[in-house]
Amino acid sequence: MTIADVAKAAGVSVPTVSRILNNKEYVADETRQRVHEAIRTLGYAPHTQARRLRGGATMTLALHHPIESPHDLSSVIETSYFTGTAEAASEKEYFINFLVSRLTPESLLNMYRSNQIDGIILLQVRLDDWRVNLLRENNYPFVMIGRCADLEGLSFIDLDFENAMLLAFDHLVGLGHRNIGFLTYPEAWRKVGIGPAVRSLDGYTRALNQYGLRSCYREIGLNSVEEGFEGTNDLLQENPELTAIVTVSHLTAAGSIKALALHGRSVPQDCSVMAIGFGGNFASVVTPSLTTLEWSPYEISYNATILMTETLATVQFPVQQVLVPPKLVIRESTKEVS
Amino acid sequence: MTIADVAKAAGVSVPTVSRILNNKEYVADETRQRVHEAIRTLGYAPHTQARRLRGGATMTLALHHPIESPHDLSSVIETSYFTGTAEAASEKEYFINFLVSRLTPESLLNMYRSNQIDGIILLQVRLDDWRVNLLRENNYPFVMIGRCADLEGLSFIDLDFENAMLLAFDHLVGLGHRNIGFLTYPEAWRKVGIGPAVRSLDGYTRALNQYGLRSCYREIGLNSVEEGFEGTNDLLQENPELTAIVTVSHLTAAGSIKALALHGRSVPQDCSVMAIGFGGNFASVVTPSLTTLEWSPYEISYNATILMTETLATVQFPVQQVLVPPKLVIRESTKEVS
DNA sequence: CTGAAAGCGCTTACAG
């Protein structure tokens, strides 16, 4: 079933059918009708691959998170990153490829060279990121969720993590807390230049200065209840006077709450706990439900994908650099200091 | 940069390069070397779209969950369903399309007709499912994660939910529990024939018979802490003698634990709670961490995708029907009845 | 072992 079958059935030539398919002008109404009817009765749909070959664009994007094993993705990425990307791509009539296997410089270049993709959306961008360097050098289109150090000419959408730190302390200090502990990403993450790991500590330092507070933090493994538990234990041993703890994930926060319980302290009566990161179900499944500074991964990935498609659709599309502010959602895990 | 450029650089014809690219026999070693070198120096990669047009297969699959809004997907699907599918597809050199928008019969047929996909993996299959009926009628390839009522000639991988119910009661009865409540999916889900909603109640009935227990269950909304809370409240009001509660999601279980706390009962000392569904982080973020009967969505979706690719690769590939048994993982939320 | 020819299904100039 090809365009030729439609042409024959309607008694016209192939180019005429093509014109009608693509809503070009200069087609007689009567012809248009006849062709549309042929299309309908035959149940014809144009061959996507052929259109793409002819059109020169693959109409396909990729989304990439640099992780060792796809098994682990579910602990660092919310489903909404996939659905937001998929929805935006679908609206713009793009396909999307989720890259979950290890990506090498060679295979990344190959995706463009072999016309598998027109552009890519990068997650978990480091300050100095080989993917960014490579794509920039080769002048291949991409968009970041996150950002590197040298942003000249690059489009990104990133979480305003530094601001989130300030707002977290705003909230807690407003409730009268002065002894606030902080559990953040692993030191290793900061050393390799992963944005939030670096910027959360920057924001933390600024918050301490702003409110004249004493430093009291710990770098731990991300996204594990156990690590949150251990880190909080350490923190409490050295600083029994803590009345609040800020964490960077709901899992760490859950661990904190367990550790506090072990020390005979319940949340929020004897200690407040906050989480910076995702909200929704992730925050309310914890008991007590978590007060958060949160972003919508759905919206962020949706917007980044739209940005990518617009960049591809327009010659010399202007660079866009967006910092998304977090939203404070007060649930059950914070209260006034007693 | 096309195959013609490589041919010219190597001083051979285009078909020769093609043969070498596709590892065909009957090429002189010397020629092969020369061409490979040209490919390397030019950085050539074959045009994916062209290969597909020529090859007749799209090498693309789709994954579909019938949900109203993509926003809600993250509360019913684990990220691992995406990563498992993506990983398997990538290994088999397939692309994968995640369909998150509303799918109509027309648009589903169109995906095949317009050569966007070779096959589809269906999630959340109903006993009588329009997608299954339509694809079967049109003889388009597909695989189910889940299963419909008439399975004649259809391949699927499904969770053995009925068995999970029996195993849950095994575990609890083994701990001495006799008064066990059950919170399951909404009545509406059962009415429209969603598999687990139907089969969990079947399994429940069998478990009651097997152990001579009294019926005590409630159908509630899925995957909400609030619904779990409400449902448990109702259950406890009518059956204060309950010593254990079985739920079908970690969210519901979290709600149960909250409701029990409100009634002055802590888990697992005063009441055990189990969840059937996903494990991993989902189970351990709850306090106390949940004893579960769990499946790996990564493995299930991975296997379903491999099954789909094998079905497509082989003429008359034998039908495969797989029921995956759940794994009992004992964590903190169950203990012997006191 | 290698090349000239045809064709996958479509769209875009180019004539008329």
Add this chain to the structure above:
DNA sequence: CTGAAAGCGCTTACAG
């Protein structure tokens, strides 16, 4: 307003 011709980049018979 419509059709004959060329071509997107590749692979597969068909000759040689």
